[in-house]
Structure formats: C-alpha cells, structure tokens
Amino acid sequence: METFESLVRTEFAPEHTYLNTASNGLLPARTVAAVQEAVRLRAAGLPIGSLYEDAERVRAAFGRLAGVPAERVAMGASVAEYGGLIAAALPAGAEVLTAEADFSSLVNPFHMRGDLKVRAVPLERLAESVRPETALVAVSVVQSADGRIADLPAVREAARAHGARTYLDASQSAGWLPLEADSYDFLAAVGFKWLMGPHGNAFFVAPEDFGGLTPLLAGWVAGELPWDSCYGPVQELAHSVRRFDVSPSLLTYAGLRASLALIEELGIDAVHAHDLALADRFRAGLARLGHEPVPSPGSAIVxxxxxxxRQPELSAAGIEVSDRAGNLRAAFHLYNTTTDVDRLLDVLSS
Incomplete structure (x- = not known):
C-alpha cells in the first residue's frame, strides 16, 4: 500500500522549491496526462462525451470535499461571477459586511451594484460587527494576503442571530482545510490553487431552494435536459443548483477530475496535517531568525x-514565494517537504 509520501513522489517533481500554492497549485502528473488525453480527443475529432462525464465527476468530488450532495454544487469560471449573482439578488440599500482588504473577486461585485451599503471591518471584528441591518456577511475562509483564518463559527452564529446570510470564499482553503459548506448559505472556490487543477473553473455551493438567486448567466447547460435546451429560451431550468452552471471548460474538468481524485486518495485530514506541520516548522524557524510573521495559527499560509x-532574490535562488503588500508569503501544500522549508529559511538567514 502506498504511503502519503510515496504517492506524492509519483505525482510531483518540481524543478524549483515551490512554495506559492496560494497563487497557483502545481499540477499532478496524472492531471497533466488527463489534459493531454482530452486535447488528443479534441485534435483527433473523436467523441468527447467522456469529457462531459468528467465534469459531473468533478461536481460530485467537490461535493464530497465540501460536505454537500452534488445537487448543491454549480460550476462556472470565476468566484466573481457567483458574487455577482448574490449581489444582484440583494435589495437596494442592503448592507453587506466584509473584512478589510479581503480578496477583490469576493468583495468587488457588491461594490459594483452601486446601491448597496458595503461595510468593511477588521477580520477579527467581523462577527461582533454584524447588526440587524446586515443582509449578508461575505468573507474568505482564509485571507489571501496573510493566511489568517476567519472565525467562521462566530460569524455564522452572529449572522443567524441577526437574520443575515453568509457567503464564503474558500479559494485559499479548499484542498487543505476541511470544509463544512452546509453550515453557510453560499460558498465559492476556484480550482487552480490548493485543488491543483488547471485554470478556468470555479465551484459554487447554494441552498436547495437556491437562496433567492436568479440564474442570470444561464445558458443551455443550465437546463434540466441540457441537450434539449440548445435553441431558444431554456424551457426548464435544472431542478438542482446546476441551474447556475456556465458552459464547462472541458479540458479544465478533465484535469480537475484527476487532481480531486488524488486529494481524495490522500485524504483531506492527512493533507491538512501535512501542510500545517510544514507551516509550523517555518514559523519556528522564523522565530529563531528574529522574524515575526502575521499571526495566522492553524494556517498553511505564512x-x-x-x-x-526578497522575493526576486529567492526566485533567483530557485525558491518560489509571493510578495504581497510588502510581505513575504509562503504557502505549504502536500508536495512540499521539510527540505523545502529549511532551504527557504537558509536563504532568508543569509
């Protein structure tokens, strides 16, 4: 039986020390092979029904990771498009509560309405800032800029107490942090970071009753019978959250099917423990060097x-990290090792 380490070794062989999953995840070897096969089918003019089947397998796999049935999952291209649907459903003058400096794809659709009251507060004060006039609390599970994790149970309880809905962006957590999407009203996430898929996909989880949203982006794939919905107005929208789908990027879903299968084989709890052990090793090493990271306990992002x-210097040394607002951001995922952590610390100490 393969171990966590042996399975990962068969899938990844990065040429650099890659600690930048918060920007883009590495593609497993099986994912590269799956995309290449999908390209071959397209180039050869062969039947591509299997690629549409891949999309449904991906929907089911993400549902398992998020803890919801596949019928609660829609698939599109970006987090912003689903934020736009939520924004469009709010009445004029509604208050949307966000965290200061949260990711633009999450917050910007609410600003674009022009007639909503968008209020930003420090992340640590988000729950206590919910008030009776708050209609929606929108927050990233993990902050992109610095890895801080939102106190989601407190946010959920405060929102419920005031009759507000909740909308989570799990783009920086899906793939390493266990999800409980059923505890919140809406959740979105991209697939190209910690889920290690190609670009071109976003997931969206909504309630069974659709949460009052109108499928403004609905095309033929949003029909209950998509292939019977190709011409003229769609006569019958999907009875599930699939009514919020947009036309699938088939090459992307071919790859994502393989990537999500790997995460399920490894187990999200094992990935979580692995990533946190490396992040904590880096935090301990920083302390020895006299550096203090942004407090983000329990996060894979430091x-x-x-x-x-120092990001350009590190990149020249073959270590990939990010420069975010003057901060060095390192993100630790399943393909990283203690050697990667120690190499980063060694260069930082010089």
Missing amino acids: SVPRLGH
Whole structure:
C-alpha cells in the first residue's frame, strides 16, 4: 500500500522549491496526462462525451470535499461571477459586511451594484460587527494576503442571530482545510490553487431552494435536459443548483477530475496535517531568525512583514514565494517537504 509520501513522489517533481500554492497549485502528473488525453480527443475529432462525464465527476468530488450532495454544487469560471449573482439578488440599500482588504473577486461585485451599503471591518471584528441591518456577511475562509483564518463559527452564529446570510470564499482553503459548506448559505472556490487543477473553473455551493438567486448567466447547460435546451429560451431550468452552471471548460474538468481524485486518495485530514506541520516548522524557524510573521495559527499560509522585497532574490535562488503588500508569503501544500522549508529559511538567514 502506498504511503502519503510515496504517492506524492509519483505525482510531483518540481524543478524549483515551490512554495506559492496560494497563487497557483502545481499540477499532478496524472492531471497533466488527463489534459493531454482530452486535447488528443479534441485534435483527433473523436467523441468527447467522456469529457462531459468528467465534469459531473468533478461536481460530485467537490461535493464530497465540501460536505454537500452534488445537487448543491454549480460550476462556472470565476468566484466573481457567483458574487455577482448574490449581489444582484440583494435589495437596494442592503448592507453587506466584509473584512478589510479581503480578496477583490469576493468583495468587488457588491461594490459594483452601486446601491448597496458595503461595510468593511477588521477580520477579527467581523462577527461582533454584524447588526440587524446586515443582509449578508461575505468573507474568505482564509485571507489571501496573510493566511489568517476567519472565525467562521462566530460569524455564522452572529449572522443567524441577526437574520443575515453568509457567503464564503474558500479559494485559499479548499484542498487543505476541511470544509463544512452546509453550515453557510453560499460558498465559492476556484480550482487552480490548493485543488491543483488547471485554470478556468470555479465551484459554487447554494441552498436547495437556491437562496433567492436568479440564474442570470444561464445558458443551455443550465437546463434540466441540457441537450434539449440548445435553441431558444431554456424551457426548464435544472431542478438542482446546476441551474447556475456556465458552459464547462472541458479540458479544465478533465484535469480537475484527476487532481480531486488524488486529494481524495490522500485524504483531506492527512493533507491538512501535512501542510500545517510544514507551516509550523517555518514559523519556528522564523522565530529563531528574529522574524515575526502575521499571526495566522492553524494556517498553511505564512506571511512575513517587511520581507516581500526578497522575493526576486529567492526566485533567483530557485525558491518560489509571493510578495504581497510588502510581505513575504509562503504557502505549504502536500508536495512540499521539510527540505523545502529549511532551504527557504537558509536563504532568508543569509
């Protein structure tokens, strides 16, 4: 039986020390092979029904990771498009509560309405800032800039107490942090970061009653019988959350099917433990060097103030990290090792 380490070794052989999953995840070997096979089918003019089947397998796999049935999952291209649907459903003057400096794809659709009251507060004060006039609380599970994790149970309880809905962006958590999407009203996530898929996909989880949303982007794939919905107005929308689908990027879903299968084989709890052990090793090493990261306990993302300027130097040394607002951001995922952590610390100490 393969171990966690042996299975990962068969899938990844990065040429650099790659600690930048918060920007883009590495593609497993099986994912590369799946995309190449999908390209071959398209180039050869062969039947591509299997690629549409891949999309449904991906929907079911994400549902398992998120803890919801596949019928609660829609698939599109970006988090922003689903934020736009939520924004469009709010009445004029409704208050949307967000965290300061949260990711633009999450917050910007609410600003684009122009007639909503969007209020931003520090992340640690989000729950206590919910008030009776708050209609929606929108927050990233894990902050992109620095890895801080939102106190989701507190946010959920505060929102319920005031009759507000909740909308989570899990783009920086899906793939390493266990999800409980059923505890919140809406959740979106991209597939190209911690889920290690190709670009071109976003997931969306909504309630069985659709949460009052109108499928403004609905095309033929949003029909209950998609292939019977190709011409003229769609006569019958999907009875499930699939009514919020947009036309699938078939090459992307061919790859995602393989990537999500790998995560399920490894087990999300094992991935979570692996990633956190590496992040904590980095935090301990930073302390020895006299650096203090942004406090983000329990996060696979570690952000170090005033070290962002060293990103070009690190890249030249073959270590890929990010510079975010002057902070050095390192993100640790299943393909990383203690050697990667120690190499980063070694270069930072020089």
